[in-house]
Amino acid sequence: MIQPGRFITFEGIDGAGKSTQIAASIDWVRAHGHEVVQSREPGGTALGEKLRALLLHESMHLETEALLMFAARREHLAEIIEPALARGAWVVCDRFSDATFAYQSGGRGLAEAKFRALEDWVHPDLQPDLTFLFDLPPAIAAQRLASGREQADRFEREQRDFFERVRNAYLQRARSSNGRIAVIDSARDPQAICADVLECLEQRFS
Numbered sequence: 001m002i003q004p005g006r007f008i009t010f011e012g013i014d015g016a017g018k019s020t021q022i023a024a025s026i027d028w029v030r031a032h033g034h035e036v037v038q039s040r041e042p043g044g045t046a047l048g049e050k051l052r053a054l055l056l057h058e059s060m061h062l063e064t065e066a067l068l069m070f071a072a073r074r075e076h077l078a079e080i081i082e083p084a085l086a087r088g089a090w091v092v093c094d095r096f097s098d099a100t101f102a103y104q105s106g107g108r109g110l111a112e113a114k115f116r117a118l119e120d121w122v123h124p125d126l127q128p129d130l131t132f133l134f135d136l137p138p139a140i141a142a143q144r145l146a147s148g149r150e151q152a153d154r155f156e157r158e159q160r161d162f163f164e165r166v167r168n169a170y171l172q173r174a175r176s177s178n179g180r181i182a183v184i185d186s187a188r189d190p191q192a193i194c195a196d197v198l199e200c201l202e203q204r205f206s
């Protein structure tokens with residue numbers, strides 16, 4: 001696929017503090033004169049948001065969960081991501097396929113090969129240009145979630161060892177990403193994290 005735009009994704013365990021950094025990154029991209037499309041997964045389209053509601057709140061078989069993540073992604077790519085990149089917009093997305101490798105393979109324990117096959121089916125030629133991985137110990141993330149949320153979803157209700165596995169899967173994926181995934185130490189205050197994010201954007205894209 002011809003890709004004149006740029007595709008930036010944000011990852012991390014629940015409670016890692018992505019939202020503030022997504023907002024700062026969008027400001028940076030706009031300040032550099034580019035159209036920005038902000039989106040999220042699961043979701044981003046009318047159908048995808050319906051699938052998101054099911055994924056976050058209905059109990060289901062582990063493989064149904066995994067397949068629905070990629071079904072929502074297929075729709076998201078066709079409706080939002082691919083058209084935006086093709087017209088030169090930058091897409092800033094809260095989670096993408098790295099999340100499926102981390103949560104459904106690392107966290108749930110499904111074989112990674114299944115996800116490589118799905119990735120090869122759904123987006124064989126597209127990877128994010130840059131992915132921020134907001135990394136922090138699950139114990140700290142849990143404290144942050146507890147202070148900010150009224151009602152936990154299916155993922156947020158998982159135990160500490162689930163998030164340890166998700167975190168390790170993310171870090172493993174970062175190590176084999178040839179620099180695509182930038183690991184940001186997110187146990188620090190938001191200003192320090194933001195400074196790293198903006199410096200990384202400058203280095204990669206200016």
Ligand code: TYD
Binds near residue numbers: 069095100
């Ligand atoms: P997120 O939007 O970060 O949660 P919130 O709005 O509650 O901050 O992500 C929703 C949840 O979906 C999150 O717990 C991770 C999970 N998820 C997966 O398990 N696999 C995936 O492929 C994606 C995209 C998300």
